[in-house]
Amino acid sequence: MFLPLVMFACSPDPSPALLLAVDRDEDGEYRVAPRPIPELTDAQHMEGALGHGYRGGRIAIELFSADMGIRYDEGGRMDLDYDVIDDVAIPMDEDGLVLWTYYHTLSQVRADLNGLGVDTEPVWPIDFAYQPAFVGMDFTSGENAAYLGSGVHLFILLPDALPAVLPLAANPGVIRHEFGHALFNVLTAGDAYAQAPYDAGDDPNVTNKVRALNEGFADMIATLTLDDNDFFDLSLPSVTTRDVAADAVADATMYPENAEAYDPYALGTVYASFAWDLRELTSADQAVVLVVAAVDAWSAEAAWDDTDRWAELLLELSVAEDESLKTPLCAAFAARLPEHPTPETCA
Amino acid sequence: MTPTLLLSLFCGGGGVAHAIEGAEHSTAGVQLSAFALQTPARHAIVPALGVWASYTPRPWALTGELTLTRRAKTNDFYGVSAQLVRASALAELAMGTRPMTVHVGAGPALTVSSALTEWGETDAERITRADLGVRARVALDGPLGERLAWSWQVGVASRGVYNWDYDLGAGIGVQW
Numbered sequence: 001m002f003l004p005l006v007m008f009a010c011s012p013d014p015s016p017a018l019l020l021a022v023d024r025d026e027d028g029e030y031r032v033a034p035r036p037i038p039e040l041t042d043a044q045h046m047e048g049a050l051g052h053g054y055r056g057g058r059i060a061i062e063l064f065s066a067d068m069g070i071r072y073d074e075g076g077r078m079d080l081d082y083d084v085i086d087d088v089a090i091p092m093d094e095d096g097l098v099l100w101t102y103y104h105t106l107s108q109v110r111a112d113l114n115g116l117g118v119d120t121e122p123v124w125p126i127d128f129a130y131q132p133a134f135v136g137m138d139f140t141s142g143e144n145a146a147y148l149g150s151g152v153h154l155f156i157l158l159p160d161a162l163p164a165v166l167p168l169a170a171n172p173g174v175i176r177h178e179f180g181h182a183l184f185n186v187l188t189a190g191d192a193y194a195q196a197p198y199d200a201g202d203d204p205n206v207t208n209k210v211r212a213l214n215e216g217f218a219d220m221i222a223t224l225t226l227d228d229n230d231f232f233d234l235s236l237p238s239v240t241t242r243d244v245a246a247d248a249v250a251d252a253t254m255y256p257e258n259a260e261a262y263d264p265y266a267l268g269t270v271y272a273s274f275a276w277d278l279r280e281l282t283s284a285d286q287a288v289v290l291v292v293a294a295v296d297a298w299s300a301e302a303a304w305d306d307t308d309r310w311a312e313l314l315l316e317l318s319v320a321e322d323e324s325l326k327t328p329l330c331a332a333f334a335a336r337l338p339e340h341p342t343p344e345t346c347a
Numbered sequence: 348m349t350p351t352l353l354l355s356l357f358c359g360g361g362g363v364a365h366a367i368e369g370a371e372h373s374t375a376g377v378q379l380s381a382f383a384l385q386t387p388a389r390h391a392i393v394p395a396l397g398v399w400a401s402y403t404p405r406p407w408a409l410t411g412e413l414t415l416t417r418r419a420k421t422n423d424f425y426g427v428s429a430q431l432v433r434a435s436a437l438a439e440l441a442m443g444t445r446p447m448t449v450h451v452g453a454g455p456a457l458t459v460s461s462a463l464t465e466w467g468e469t470d471a472e473r474i475t476r477a478d479l480g481v482r483a484r485v486a487l488d489g490p491l492g493e494r495l496a497w498s499w500q501v502g503v504a505s506r507g508v509y510n511w512d513y514d515l516g517a518g519i520g521v522q523w
Contacts, residue, residue, distance in 0.1 A: 020466065022424055032425050032466035055388045079509060080387045081462075083474045090472045092462035094420045094427050095387040131388045166424050 012082055014042045016089040020097055021104040022170050024226055030172070030234055032097065034088040037104045043089055046078040046099055050106050051125035051155075053078040053099065059148070059156065060135040070152050072129060098170040099130065102145075102157060105175040112225050113183075116285055118292050122186045123179070128155035145169045147181040150199050153192045155182075166234045173222040173231020180221030184214050187292070188299045198304040206305050208256035211264040213307040216271030217295060219244060224288040229276055242269055244276040250308075250337045267307075270336055274311055277332035278318055281325055290318050311336075312343045319345050370445065374488055374496040375400040376520015382416050383513040384431070385506075390513070393418045399498065399518065401439075401450070401488065408441040408450055412482070414514075429462040433504060435482035447489045450500075456482035458506045480505035496522035 018034035025031060039049040046053030057075025080099065081092035091097050106126075113120045126147075145168050148154045155178055157169040168174045182192065188210075189196040198210040219242065223229055229245035240246070242265065252258050254267040279287035294314035303309040315333055319326045330346035378397045383390040397414035412435045419428035439452025458478045465471040484502030491497045498518045505511050 020464070030424070032470075078387055081460075081476075083472075083476075085472055085474075090464050090474060091427070092460065092464070092474050092476075093386055093429060094425075097425055097427070097464075099387075164422055166422055170424075 012044060012089070013084045014044055015040075016043060016084045017087045019043060019089040019100040019104070020091060021101040022097070022166065022172060023101070023104065023108075024172060024228065028228070030166075035100075035104045037100065037107050039107050039110075040100075040103050043082070043100070044078075044080050046080065046103065046128075046130075048103065049125060050103065050110065051127045053128050053130055054132075055079070055130050057129050057132045058135060059129065059132050070148055070150070072132070072148070072152060072154055075129060075132060078130065094167075095130070098157065098167055101170040101172065102128070102155075102175050105172045106179060108172075109176050109179050109221070109225050113288070113292075116289050118289060120183060122192060123182050126153060126155055126182055126192075128157060130157050131159055132156055145171075145174050145178050147178040147185075149181060149185040149189075150195045151193055153182070153185075160235075165237065168235045171231065171235045173226055173228060174235065176222035176225055177218040177231075180218030181214060183221065183292075184217045184295065187295050197302065201304075203305075205256040208262045208264060209267075209307045210304055211262075212254070212256075212267035213271055213295075213298075213310055215264045215268030216275075217268075217291065219268060219272035220275040220291045221288065223272060223276060224279055224284045224291070227279075227284040241265070244269065244272045246273070248273040249335065250339065252339060271307070271311060274332060274336045275314065277336070278314065278325075278329060281328050281332075282318075282322070290314060290321070293317050308337060308340050311340075312345070315343055316345050371402070371404040372445070372522055373400070373402045374498065374520055374522045376496060376498060376518045378412075378414075378498065378500075378516045378518030380414065380514045380516025382414075384416065384418070385510045385512055391418060395514065395516070397516070397518075399520070403441045403448065403450075405441050405448075408439040408448075408452065410437045410439055410450065410452060410484075410486075411435070412437070424466065426465040427462060429460060431458060431460045433458040433482075435504065437482060437484065439486075445490065447487055450484070450486040450488065452486075453481060453483040456480045456504045458504070460506070478506040478510070480507060480510075490522055491519070494521055494523075496520050 019037055020032055021035045022032050023035055041048045054075040055078050058073040060071050080096045082089050082096050110120050144158055146156045160167040186192050198206055222231055223244050230243040232239050232242045248269045250270045256262045275287055275291045294310055294317055297313045298310040315329055318329055378399055380395040382393050382395045384393050393416050395414050395416040399412045401408055401410040414433045417430045433456055435456035437452035437454035439450045442449045461475040463473045482504040484500050486500035488498040500516055502514045
C-alpha cells in the first residue's frame with residue numbers, strides 16, 4: 001500500500017568536473033575551492049582508482065590471535081548528498097567536504113610524488129573507513145585520521161573532537177601524513193599488505209624506534225609536499241611541538257631504551273626537522289626525493305635498530321648529489337643529533 | 348479479533364482495560380523529539396520540533412505530522428547548515444482504553460531538505476530537495492485532565508529508498 005515511491009531528488013552526476021575541497025593555494029593559504037579529482041569516478045559513493053570508501057563498519061583487534069591482528073569488517077557503501085551547480089559539486093553536509101578533501105589530497109600527493117620520480121603506484125588502491133566503530137582499541141583520546149598497516153592497508157577517518165577548527169580528516173597535511181605511513185610501509189615491507197619486518201620481532205624497542213622514524217617520515221611527506229612546516233596549526237593550534245622549522249633536538253630520553261611510556265613523535269619530529277633543514281638548503285621537491293631515497297637505502301640495510309642511520313644516509317645521499325651541502329648539512333646534523341657520533345661523511 | 352481485544356488479552360483480561368470501541372476523539376499538540384538522522388556516515392542525533400493532529404474513530408485513527416529539524420557546522424573554512432521539514436499522513440489502528448490509546452500506523456511522508464553551504468569570503472550555495480518516503484510509528488496518547496492531552500511515540504521514516512531516520516518524542520496538546 002505504501003510502497004515507494006517516487007524520488008523527486010535525482011542522483012547527482014557521479015563524476016563532476018570539480019568538487020569543493022580544502023586545499024593549499026599558491027599564496028600559501030588554505031581555503032575551500034573547486035578542485036578536479038580525476039581518480040574519483042563515483043563522487044556519490046566515494047569510489048575510484050585510489051580506493052573505495054565505506055561508512056561505519058567495525059575495526060576489531062584480535063586479542064587472542066597469535067599476532068593480535070587487526071581486522072576491518074566493512075561497513076556500508078558511502079552515499080553523499082550533493083548537487084552539481086555550474087560544474088561544481090556542492091555537498092549538502094560536512095561529510096562531503098571532508099571526504100572530497102581527503103580524496104583530492106591523495107590525488108594531489110600521488111601526482112606530486114610520481115612527477116618527482118617517486119613511484120607511489122604500489123600504494124594504491126587504499127580503501128578507507130569513514131567513522132568506523134572500534135572494538136578492543138582506544139581511539140577516543142586521539143580522534144584523528146589514521147593508517148592501519150601491517151596487512152590491513154586501510155585509512156580510517158574519524159569525527160573530530162574540536163568543532164570550531166578544521167577537522168583533522170579534512171586537513172591536507174594530516175592526510176598527506178597518513179599517506180606517508182602507507183608509503184613507508186611499502187618502502188620497508190616491500191608490499192602494501194605485507195607485515196613489516198620490524199613489527200615481527202620480539203624487541204619492542206626496535207618497533208618503537210621504527211615508529212619514531214615512521215612518524216617523522218610521515219611528517220616529512222606532509223611538510224615537504226605541501227611546503228608547509230606546520231600543517232597541524234589548522235586543526236590543533238595549541239600543538240606547537242610538531243613544527244619542523246622549530247628547534248627539535250634529540251636527546252637520550254627520546255629513544256625507547258630510556259623511556260617508560262614511549263612517545264614516537266618527539267624523535268620523529270627531530271628527523272622531520274632535519275629533513276626540513278635540507279629543504280632550507282635545497283628545495284622541497286629535492287628534499288622529498290632524497291628522504292624517500294634515504295628510507296629506501298636504510299630499508300635495504302635492514303638497520304631497524306638504528307634509525308639514526310637513516311639521517312646518516314640522508315646526509316650521504318645529499319652530499320653525493322651536491323658537495324656544497326656538506327658543511328651546512330653536517331652542521332644541521334650535529335645540531336639536531338648532538339649526541340650522535342660525527343658521521344663519516346662529515347669527518 | 349479486534350485490536351482492542353488483542354490489547355485486553357495482553358493486559359491479562361482482568362478488566363484493567365475497558366474497551367470503548369466506537370468512541371471517537373481528536374487530539375492535537377506540539378512534540379519534542381530526538382531524531383536519529385541518517386547522514387552519509389552514520390545517524391546523527393539532532394533535536395526536532397513538531398506538531399501533530401489525530402482523529403481517532405476507534406479502532407482506527409488518522410494522524411498528520413509536521414516536523415522540523417536543523418543541524419549546522421561552522422569553522423574557519425566553511426559552514427554547512429541544513430534544515431529538514433517532514434510532513435506525513437498516517438492511517439493507524441487505535442487500541443486500548445481512553446486513558447491510554449495505542450496507535451500503530453504507517454503512511455506516506457514528504458521530506459524537504461535544504462542545505463546552505465558557505466565557503467571562502469562570499470561563496471555560498473543553497474540546495475533544496477524533496478524526497479518521498481514512508482513513515483511508520485507506534486504512539487501512545489491519552490488525556491491529561493479535561494482538555495489537555497499527552498503523547499509519546501517512536502517512529503521511523505524514509506527519505507527515498509536508502510535513507511532511514513528514527514525518532515523518539517513526547518508531546519503535549521489539547522483534546523476534544
